[in-house]
Every structure is written in structure tokens, then in C-alpha cells.
Amino acid sequence: MTEKLDSETRLLAAMAYGESSTADVFEEMAALANVMVRQSRARGYSTIAAFTAKEASFSYVVADGNKRYAKLMTAKDEEIENSPSMSDAVKAAKNALNGGEDYSNGAYFWDGAxxxxxxxxxxxxxxxxxxxxxxxxxxxxxxxxxxxxxxxxxxxxxxxxxxxxxxxxxxxxxxxxxxAAYGGTIFxxxxxxxxxxxxxxxxx
Structure with missing residues (x-):
């Protein structure tokens, strides 16, 4: 049975999925999620939702029409479960939100191509x-x-x-x-x- 995905985890997973490269590297998504959580807490926000509402420019995928972000935000839980890449994004988000392994090695920033x-x-x-x-x-x-x-x-x-x-x-x-660097992202x-x-x- 599919576990219902809460809104905070879905949002962070969608951001990490949208910001990452299409290579769908788990470590890349996990490191992005680590940075987003670290940044939100450093700036005094208790949730990723509050962070993106006040500082949307930190991750442009929230508002720039990014297709990967939109795909995960609108996907049904069963669709996410059946997609290896979206499932990895959710795993990455849960790892970051629960204080798991820091794949970014202490990063606060990232860059792509x-x-x-x-x-x-x-x-x-x-x-x-x-x-x-x-x-x-x-x-x-x-x-x-x-x-x-x-x-x-x-x-x-x-x-x-x-x-x-x-x-x-x-x-x-x-x-x-x-x-660190994974996929198409340097941290x-x-x-x-x-x-x-x-x-x-x-x-x-």
C-alpha cells in the first residue's frame, strides 16, 4: 500500500527533482535537498513551504515553469512510487528533513551548467x-x-x-x-x- 506523501516532503522533493539534472542521480538530488534544508533553517524558517513563500528566488523552479518540479508536485502517490527517479527525489527529501546523511558536505550553494x-x-x-x-x-x-x-x-x-x-x-x-559534485551540479x-x-x- 502506498504511503501518503505529506506536503512538506513533496515540496522539497519536487524542488530537488526540478533543480537536478536529467541524469537522475540520487546523490545530486540528496545534496540539493540538504542545501535547501540547511539554508531554510539558517534563515530562520521552520518549514520549506515558509522558506519558498518568502524567498522564492532561492530556487527558481518553484515559479519558473520547471517541468520536472511540476511533474512531481502534481503526480499521484502511486505514480511517484512507480517512478525510480521521483522515488529517489522523495527519498532525498526525507533524508534531508530527518537530518540524515549530508551528501553536500556542508554546502550552502550550488551551480549547474x-x-x-x-x-x-x-x-x-x-x-x-x-x-x-x-x-x-x-x-x-x-x-x-x-x-x-x-x-x-x-x-x-x-x-x-x-x-x-x-x-x-x-x-x-x-x-x-x-x-561536492554529482550529476550536473557543483556544491x-x-x-x-x-x-x-x-x-x-x-x-x-
């Missing part, structure tokens, strides 16, 4: 990206750097003259570093140095 097609103008590329494992570079793109450093300037008197001295306090050359978190030095919030 657009990071290759829009490389020159991509937001993350402009801020600096680094692959922590060569296997994460599924699109064969170049790492990028943007050096940011903080210099402390002090003036001191030496032999009756004022001298200016500069001291480097910190530096970082990228904001995003990869955590990212922010560089710990960037967070420590700038006091940025790791989910923004």
Missing part, C-alpha cells in the same frame, strides 16, 4: 572559486581569484619625523570553495578565511 556557459559574467567566478577536489570540476572550468586584503596604516615619530608604516592584517583570494560553501575576516554570514 550556467557556471560554464556564463563563466565570464558569473557572480561566484567574479568573487573567486576554488575546487577542493579535482573531481568537483565537472565542467572543466578554471579556478578564479580575487585578492582582498586589509592593511593597517599607522604613523609613528622616528627621530623627530613622522613615518607611515603599513602592516597586512589578513588576506583571502576566493570566497567559494567546492564541497559550494564559503572560504573559512573570508567568513572569519569579514564576519560574513555563511549562508548569504
Amino acid at each position: 550556467d557556471i560554464r556557459s556564463n563563466y565570464k559574467n558569473h557572480f561566484k567566478v567574479a568573487k573567486g572559486i576554488r575546487f577542493t577536489d579535482p573531481s568537483h570540476n565537472i565542467y572543466g572550468i578554471k579556478e578564479s581569484t580575487k585578492l582582498v586584503k586589509k592593511i593597517k596604516t599607522t604613523k609613528i615619530k622616528v627621530n623627530g619625523k613622522i613615518e607611515t608604516r603599513k602592516e597586512e592584517l589578513w588576506r583571502y583570494d576566493h570566497i567559494y570553495q567546492s564541497t 559550494w560553501k564559503q572560504n573559512p578565511d573570508y567568513i572569519r575576516y569579514t564576519h560574513a554570514k555563511e549562508y548569504l
Whole structure:
């Protein structure tokens, strides 16, 4: 007998299904679900429904007419059960909602093929990206750097003259570093140095 699917699980499963590639890789959907749950909780939402209602732009599939998202949202429970890919999406959603395995390895962000097609103008590329494992570079793109450093300037008197001295306090050359890659999706978190030095919030 088919177990009735609750609305929260269905929504998250549909989002993960819609955002993932058509390769239907379970780990990809599971990692996407992990990120969505982590982001929603970091931003103070108690449910995925509340998260998407207030911040729909985080996952465009909710409102952009994504066919895979719509397919799972409107599918009967029996249809989902008989579809290996949609069943995997539901499994991925349940894993994330129940605090199961984190397939994303702590990620807060992801990118698909657009990071290759829009490389020159991509937001993350402009801020600096680094692959922590060569296997994460599924699109064969170049790492990028943007050096940011903080210099402390002090003036001191030496032999009756004022001298200016500069001291480097910190530096970082990228904001995003990869955590995993499955199917057509690369997962990212922010560089710990960037967070420590700038006091940025790791989910923004």
C-alpha cells in the first residue's frame, strides 16, 4: 500500500527533482535537498513551504515553469512510487528533513551548467572559486581569484619625523570553495578565511 506523501516532503522533493539534472542521480538530488534544508533553517524558517513563500528566488523552479518540479508536485502517490527517479527525489527529501546523511558536505550553494556557459559574467567566478577536489570540476572550468586584503596604516615619530608604516592584517583570494559534485551540479560553501575576516554570514 502506498504511503501518503505529506506536503512538506513533496515540496522539497519536487524542488530537488526540478533543480537536478536529467541524469537522475540520487546523490545530486540528496545534496540539493540538504542545501535547501540547511539554508531554510539558517534563515530562520521552520518549514520549506515558509522558506519558498518568502524567498522564492532561492530556487527558481518553484515559479519558473520547471517541468520536472511540476511533474512531481502534481503526480499521484502511486505514480511517484512507480517512478525510480521521483522515488529517489522523495527519498532525498526525507533524508534531508530527518537530518540524515549530508551528501553536500556542508554546502550552502550550488551551480549547474550556467557556471560554464556564463563563466565570464558569473557572480561566484567574479568573487573567486576554488575546487577542493579535482573531481568537483565537472565542467572543466578554471579556478578564479580575487585578492582582498586589509592593511593597517599607522604613523609613528622616528627621530623627530613622522613615518607611515603599513602592516597586512589578513588576506583571502576566493570566497567559494567546492564541497561536492554529482550529476550536473557543483556544491559550494564559503572560504573559512573570508567568513572569519569579514564576519560574513555563511549562508548569504
